[in-house]
Amino acid sequence: MRRLLRGAVADLTPLRASADYRRIWFGQSVSSIGQQMTAVAVSVQVYALTGSTFATGAVGLCSLIPLVAFGLYGGAIADTVDRRKLGLLGSAGLAAVSALLAAQALLGLRQVALLYIAVALQGAFFAVSSPARSSMIPRLLPAEQLPAANALATVSMNLGMTVGPMLGGLLIGAYGSQAAYLVDTVAFTATLYAMWRLPAMRPGGAQAVQPGRRASVLDGLRFLREQPNLRTSFLADLAAMIFGLPRSLFPALAVGFYGGHAGTVGLLVAAPAVGALTGALFSGWIARVHRHGVAVLAAVTAWGLSIAAFGLTSGHLWLGLALLAVAGCADTVSMIFRNTMMQVAAPDEMRGRLQGIFIVVVAGGPRLGDFESGTVAALTTPTISVISGGLACVAAILLLAARRPTFLRYDARHPTP
Template sequence: MDTSESTAEEREPGPEAPRRRRWAMDTRPLRRPAYRRLWSSTIVTAVGSQLTAVAVPKQIYDITGSSAWVGAAGLAGLVPLIVFALWGGAIADAMDRRKLLLITNSGIAVTSLLFWLQAFAGLESVTALMLLLAVQQAFWGLNAPARNASIARLVPEDELPAANALGSTVMQTGQVAGPLLAGALIPVIGLPELYLIDALALCVTVWAVYRLPSLPPLAGTAVRRAGVKEIAAGFRYISGHTVLLLSFLADIIAMVLGMPRALFPQLASQTYAPYGEGLALGLLFAAIPVGAVLGGLLSGTFSRARRHGRLVIGAVVAWGVAITGFGLSRNLWVAVAFLALAGVADMVSMVFRGAILLSAATDEMRGRMQGVFTVVVAGGPRLADVLHGTAGSAFGPRTAVVGGGLLVVAVMLVLAAAVPALRRYRV
């Protein structure tokens, strides 16, 4: 797609631009018709996917009455996600990414339809639910690297942070609105229809992807195969490009050491019990996504920055400071405010880590880089659940949260000082 039609004045507001444009959401990528189609479809599916994300554990719990089975379902989805995200990254570098998106989005839609059929028929089989979940996550693992890697072909390099902010804001909004909508709809229309709504929403995505331009490998860079050798080549590429490796490590540091969501139920029932356990739990889980949405709405304040590496470092440190403040807070509303600040920091980190992956990697490697990115984003918080759950049981939840936040700050600063490649990186 030719992006040369945009003038310098369109890309960068001059002194006469309204002040609001300097801090409000940076919408420059929406001027690109292909990106606008891809982004618009995300608005629908961001909510629809969350309906299924609520419906599956709810149905499993209704059948078994056991939270252990709900947890097992999470593991059933994680393993195929990791395997197929890595493989999907290699496939995305070997074939037309638009065609891969059409195949995988159609597969996800069919899976959602099968979820609806089993629920409508009253099958009540946990095995069937887990198998469908595994297939759905496998398709999603194949889809995500191709979708993310395509962005660099749809917008110019200087608009990558803005494009990432737009996409992340929509996804975070879906994480807030989707569960709330599911909770409101289940008593009215029932559980099976949530799956059907998701399947219909995915049809919008398939149509939007169909209207994208062809996205084959660039001339002279085509990867002929998508096997273990090509996946291993992706990891070698990361090890040979320090800034890419550091961008992954930054997210691992923030999420594994500093994501305290496993302790939210205990904190809600103990530290914040006077405010009402249900209210406290809901606010704690919603606070980080709400902060991320706020950060996206204010993306004009940072999306034009060029020192991407320093912003990643600063955002991870800010995340650690905010998590530490959350752990020290006994007032629920102060705690929620700190978590919201952490959400803003996470949005900034996500935006610039994504931009680094798309700009620092060559096109024939972008799919594999996004495959690893998907695994890190999906796996980090789950490792954090284990780490924080264990630490919370041993030392108490507030001590575990504060300790994790301080570790994030210390480890990130030491890493930035010891290996200067990330702090020196700029577009």
């Protein structure tokens, strides 16, 4: 029984095998909680200053634009310079922005424009540093440990998404927004220390960009176009996010489906993250799966079916929450395998640019999903939008499977991009 449980829970081997990876993981976990606290504090501040849900919603737009713009160029930079220095610079920038937010709250400046600018700077620094950090991992761990490392990264991310907002809400309620910003600023010391301890991480490989020359964003896009397996993994994620993410409908569903209120919206938002965290915690089996292409398509299909079933749960809140949690768990499985494929199959000199494109997909896909689900709901009903979106996701995956049979044959023991 003990052996069975040990094989089911998340594999901690990468944390034991590499001190550098252990420091990065811990720093990322702590800073992720802090950043989620800051996100809550910014929303609370903007709404308190304006009383406008539109102004609060515009916070997301302020971060999306630099995420997309700097995500691509951040990846190109990561394929040119020492990734350690770039990650250190980006983390220092994020810490400085959190300190700026703490200062404006302590001084009572009450300037919404300043909050928008700070959020945009956060998006830019994150987009520059994230490809560098992600590109380092395959240099710190052997290939067979990357699935476990990606599972642990998902634990870190979802821990931040669940614990961060709760702690942020408690701190803001007790001591004001400045408390959340100050904790976030201090939390970045763990990431800065982890980056400082790393050795130099210049890009390597047969086609590495020579020092003094610039890596081309277009080269990264051309590379992705010529690699059917990596391209299909990106398309699978887009299918899930564009068709099968009814996030923008949660307020309407909370009232229309369940007769609830703002607290119900919070439960709907949290349910996928809880499922994702659970899936990551019990991901020990993932290292034994070698057919990553099949696993990605199966996981995204499970996501689409869970979302479609969620659309049929009117009047049954806990069933709806359970199905959203199942969807979140399936998304975690898909993310772990997609990240592993990108890290293993892509050459080192291209990893930064592919991570930059990945950021654009991750940031842009859900926003397109908000537009798709909202538009279909306006033309029909929220119920039809949710069900049709989930089924459209499944249809897109079946089409990808039919059009890309090589993706189904992808074997992690013999990775091909």
